[in-house]
Amino acid sequence: MNITEFANLLNLSAGTVSRALNDRAEVSPRTRKLVLEKAEELGFRRNANARRLVTGKNFLIRLECPDTTHVLSDRYLVELARAVEDAVGAHGYDLQLRLGTRRREVAIGDSMPADGLILVSSPDTTAAEVEALTDHGAMPVVVICEVRPLDFPAASYVCLDTIPGVGEAIKKLAELGHKRVGYVGSGRPGSHVRATLPAIFAEAGLVWDDELAIEAGVTQEQGTQAALQLLSHPSPPTAIFTRTDILAAGAIQAVYSLGLNVPADVSVIGHDNIEIASLVNPPLTTVAIDIPQVGAAAANAVLATIEHKAAPSVQNLSTHLIVRKSAAAAR
Amino acid sequence: MNITEFANLLNLSAGTVSRALNDRAEVSPRTRKLVLEKAEELGFRRNANARRLVTGKNFLIRLECPDTTHVLSDRYLVELARAVEDAVGAHGYDLQLRLGTRRREVAIGDSMPADGLILVSSPDTTAAEVEALTDHGAMPVVVICEVRPLDFPAASYVCLDTIPGVGEAIKKLAELGHKRVGYVGSGRPGSHVRATLPAIFAEAGLVWDDELAIEAGVTQEQGTQAALQLLSHPSPPTAIFTRTDILAAGAIQAVYSLGLNVPADVSVIGHDNIEIASLVNPPLTTVAIDIPQVGAAAANAVLATIEHKAAPSVQNLSTHLIVRKSAAAAR
DNA sequence: CTGTTAGCGCTTTCAC
DNA sequence: GTGAAAGCGCTAACAG
Secondary structure, X not given: OOHHHHHHHOOOOHXXXXXXXXXXXXXXXXXXXXXXXXXXXXXXXXXXXHHHHHHOOOOEEEEEOOOOOOOOOHHHHHHHHHHHHHHHHXXXXXXXXXXXXXXXXXXXXXXXXXXXXXEEOXXXXXXXXXXXXXXXXXXXXXXXXXXXXXXXXXXXEEEEEXXXXXXXXXXXXXXXXXXXXXXXEOOOOOOHHHHHHHHHHHHOOOOOOHHHEEEOOOOHHHHHHHXXXXXXXXOOOOEEEEOOHHHHHHHHHHHHHOOOOOOOOOEEEEEOOOHHHHOOOOOOEEEEOOHHHHHHHHHHHHHHHHHHOOXXXXXXXXXXXXXXXXXXXXX | OOHHXXXXXXXXXXXXXXXXXXXXXXXXXXXXXXXXXXXXXXXXXXXXXXXXXXXXXXXXXXXXXXXXXXXXXXXXXXXXXXXXXXXXXXXXXXXXXXXXXXXXXXXXXXXXXXXXXXXXXXXXXXXXXXXXXXXXXXXOEEEEEEOOOOOOOOOEEEEEEOHHHHHHHHXXXXXXXXXXXXXXXXXXXXXXXXXHHHHHXXXXXXXOOHHHEEEOOOOHHHHHHHHHHHHOOOOOOOEEEEOOHHHXXXXXXXXXXXXXXXXXXXXXXXXOOOHHHHOOOXXXXXEXXXXXXXXXXXXXXXXXXXXXXXXXXXXXXXXXXXXXOOOOOOO
């Protein structure tokens, strides 16, 4: 059933029905009500493609995630997609997901069927790439990236800052009375977090000791070994902050293996809030970013550009501390 | 630039260009080549919505995942989506992702803009629900579900069978010479796997001993405790199969804490192949399903129905054993 | 093999 | 406030 047939059933014209369905002002309340009710009753639904053709709008937002994404791990993508979908759905938009590397190869055959783009950047995303993805600036875009925006001012940005959460974690430990705090890194000594840590310690009123920092690696076992080494220090830490939750799980095991307890004897704080964080014993206090918030921010940024022609914006979102049970007052 | 303008540039008619772009037979090779080249050169792209309107096709497959999905965990959704996208992309289709519970509420305003649906079912998905989602059978659908198809014969099914992989795991252990094999479950004594285990043991030539089966729970710590209990049995197992990788990680810790080694003294096999499976020490031998294969199977099933009007099909996909380092010959 | 023509189903002026 | 008519950009049927 098309809109004309439907209109005839109500003794109205297609134009009037269209206006009613689009919530236009010029239609009488009585008519609008009738149309809405009957549409529901008779199960009438507009042909989306005709509507898109004539309006030039697609009611579609594309979420693009290169598979080399390190900004947000796979695990978070679903959460992100859910949030974006919710946010854009509230405005009548659908979500199209593009994951592969299969970038521009669909070249011919289809023009851009999306009104806006949300791009999860990877460390090697370039401005040129973003421009290509947006059909040379024709499509509004928001890029989700680490600290610094790309050199592509036409885009909006949602920047993820890992430092504040780490700051909260260290501050929390300081507040709990810990004086000696160890660090177990994931094996990348040049990382942003690692480089900033001494300053963070200072700000929390703590003394940074290089001997209490180990770049361990990525496995749980490596976390255990690093923690063991830390705890065998002549002046051992009473708290350990690890770069990942997996390392934290390892550190907890190390504490137990020494006949000590978490958090009674040693506090442990992790990073990432992965699934097992809440499953280990004790449940892990950890640093994480609010993914739904990231999704909502990105969605609202594209929508603002699409619907209100808003100027490109830059938002900064920070990690924060999720307090569970693995950190307590120093003995 | 629309197709008529573009055609004029080449001194052709819109019809001819359309035929060339659609790879129709009636167009001369010479013309086709010209059109394709010039389209590339001038950056001409057809208006997707006009095409959709006139053909009645949407070139869109929808992947729908209720957030109550337990059939496939969140972690796998991205992998699944990637596989589906690749498979449908090869046929010129795009992927629309629908995650929320927000089911049919978009009722008015948009008709179904998808040619087919892939539905990841949850334990409580009903036939009526599937019917509603397909616009009363108007849209081809394939349901990804556990062992048994729903009572909705119009759909195709990709059924996931966990048993074969568990069978492989136990058989492997038997082949390695293990006689006593322990089981650590996730606390659901009525589960399909648990119920089938005695038969699987029998088939592998192993004796099932109820005293060697513990329904532990979900945390790593619970895995450790269960394994400890198992290993303190008067006639302890030389291998342990756990229902999840997290439990397996716990079991490995238990073995170490006893001054023993994995796999030299005790073999451990997990289930799920979660991220940490390859990160623990030793890398975990585990049971898993090939998600990309699931995605490809589902995608091909919808596409077959859409493009060749193929009859609904039922495919069974099984878990299998991923051999890493945590299982070895019995001492 | 190619040009011409008639819609696909909707929204949007323009009359009334 | 509503109806009539034009047209969005494309494909497909029909001529030639």
